Amino acid sequence: xxxxxxxxxVIIRTRDWPAALxxxxxVLGFPLALREATLAGFDxxxxxxYVEAGEPHGPVFDFLVADVAATRDRLLAAGCTLLEEDPGLxxxxxxxxxxxxxxxxxxxxxx
Numbered sequence: 236x237x238x239x240x241x242x243x244x245v246i247i248r249t250r251d252w253p254a255a256l257x258x259x260x261x262v263l264g265f266p267l268a269l270r271e272a273t274l275a276g277f278d279x280x281x282x283x284x285y286v287e288a289g290e291p292h293g294p295v296f297d298f299l300v301a302d303v304a305a306t307r308d309r310l311l312a313a314g315c316t317l318l319e320e321d322p323g324l325x326x327x328x329x330x331x332x333x334x335x336x337x338x339x340x341x342x343x344x345x346x
Contacts, residue, residue, distance in 0.1 A: 237301055242340065243282050244297040252288035259286060292318070295328060296337040303327055303339045310339075 249255045252273065259265050259277050265284065269276035273288040300306040307327055311317060318328040318336065327339040 237306060239298050239300050239306065240342070242297040242299055244276075244285060245282050246285040246287060246295045246297070246338070247293070248287045248289040248291050250289075250291065252286065255286050259284065292328070293336055296335065297340055298337045299340050299342045301342055303341050306339055 247255075256267075256275055259275075260267055263279075265277035265279050267275060268278045268283060269285075275286050277284045277286070303325065307317070307320075307329065310329055310331070314332040315329045318330055320327045325340065328336060329339065330336045
């Protein structure tokens with residue numbers, strides 16, 4: 236069985252993206268590490284918190300695998316639910332049978 240490892244990334248979505256950015260940067264004091272049109276990343280210490288504009292879906296953890304498609308299929312067969320998938324980003328959000336939502340990402344090639 237192929238290994239699944241977590242990254243340090245957690246993502247949330249919010250309808251009020253500007254207010255969320257102000258909150259995480261000014262109230263909590265997290266340094267901004269990345270800013271794009273609808274996505275920002277904050278260094279919080281142990282994790283990097285990504286805040287995305289859009290419909291909320293709860294926190295999403297990031298799990299890294301060598302083969303996203305094969306792992307997705309194995310997890311679906313084991314009772315996980317596919318919530319959202321966009322190979323162009325890439326994004327593959329799954330929820331396990333116990334309520335954990337996570338993205339399957341590809342492990343970066345060494346080098």
